Amino acid sequence: MATSSIHQCTCPICRSGRQHPDRVYHHHINVLMSRLSEPQRRWFAAVEALHIGQGGKQLLARITGMSPTTILRGCVEIKADLTQAPDVHLRAAGGGRPAAEDQDPGLEAALLELLESETAGDPMGRRAKASAVRCDI
Numbered sequence: 001m002a003t004s005s006i007h008q009c010t011c012p013i014c015r016s017g018r019q020h021p022d023r024v025y026h027h028h029i030n031v032l033m034s035r036l037s038e039p040q041r042r043w044f045a046a047v048e049a050l051h052i053g054q055g056g057k058q059l060l061a062r063i064t065g066m067s068p069t070t071i072l073r074g075c076v077e078i079k080a081d082l083t084q085a086p087d088v089h090l091r092a093a094g095g096g097r098p099a100a101e102d103q104d105p106g107l108e109a110a111l112l113e114l115l116e117s118e119t120a121g122d123p124m125g126r127r128a129k130a131s132a133v134r135c136d137i
């Protein structure tokens with residue numbers, strides 16, 4: 001993922017440009033957030049906000065750029081042990097690229113045929129002889 005997709009915190013410490021441990025912490029939060037799904041971002045922000053306590057939702061909104069309402073929704077979901085929250089799948093069932101053997105029904109047979117000559121245990125097989133000839137040239 002490109003660096004440009006990582007949110008830049010707008011809190012006063014980060015905007016000041018001076019070195020501060022919170023700047024690194026806020027950056028790490030946003031790096032992690034850039035790799036999470038939308039529900040996971042909401043839940044992570046909610047956990048951090050709940051840990052901070054009063055003012056946590058507003059601070060996390062400033063750090064992450066998320067809406068305080070979204071973070072509040074995450075807090076409600078976390079407090080309910082995510083029982084009403086959607087299950088997060090990295091890939092929907094049946095999603096993704098079709099298997100190569102489904103795209104080319106002859107692929108498996110061709111691979112087996114190819115491996116058969118390599119795994120037969122005959123070092124003087126057709127391929128070995130061909131490469132030996134090439135080495136002699």
Ligand SMILES: [Zn+2]
Pocket residue numbers: 009010011012013014015022023026063
């Ligand atoms: Zn910050």
